[in-house]
Amino acid sequence: QHPLDGFGFLVPHQENRSLLGCLFPSAIFPHRAPEDKVLLCSFMGGSRRPNLAHLSDDELRHHLRRELGSTLGIQQEPEKEWIQRWDRAIPQYVVGQSRREDALARAEENNPGLYFHGAFRGGISLMQVIRRGHQLGQELLNY
Numbered sequence: 001q002h003p004l005d006g007f008g009f010l011v012p013h014q015e016n017r018s019l020l021g022c023l024f025p026s027a028i029f030p031h032r033a034p035e036d037k038v039l040l041c042s043f044m045g046g047s048r049r050p051n052l053a054h055l056s057d058d059e060l061r062h063h064l065r066r067e068l069g070s071t072l073g074i075q076q077e078p079e080k081e082w083i084q085r086w087d088r089a090i091p092q093y094v095v096g097q098s099r100r101e102d103a104l105a106r107a108e109e110n111n112p113g114l115y116f117h118g119a120f121r122g123g124i125s126l127m128q129v130i131r132r133g134h135q136l137g138q139e140l141l142n143y
Contacts (some may be wrong), residue, residue, distance in 0.1 A: 004038055009071070018044050018052060019067035020050070042068065047092050091124045093142050113143060 008023035023041040026033035033039040042064055045052035052060065060083060068074040104116045113137055122132045 008041075013048060015065055017071075018049055018063045019071065020044060020046050020067075022049065022068070022071070039103070040068070046090065053085060053087065081086075091119050093124075 002133060004027045005128070006024065008021060009017050010021040011017050018045040024038065025041055026037070026039040037138045044060065044064060044067075052063065055063070061081065065077075067097075090100050101121050108114050108116065117129075117136050119129050119134060122128060
């Protein structure tokens, strides 16, 4: 049995799994689950396995239980579970994204006071967007 003593894990593309990653909210934040329980948040499908979006909830449960069994050694059934489907949840950069970002930078340089911000530029994670938003706010204050 895995001690769940971190924030979670991501699954490398090379492993060719249905599971993209799993967070351990009850290990990160106190009181997210009773003392003798754990809370997991698992992510499946995405651009790697878009076919999973069309599976029934029961089929998704089957895939997830198999994945959590092989990665974390979890064999028992969950007491509670919740399935949420998010279509196109994480932006997927396509070939040429760096050229588009370069074009945005040139447009900003050539048009003082014009700024672009969002997950389409500089990183898709919430932390990257927040960090860039803070930087942009400072730039706007100094404009």
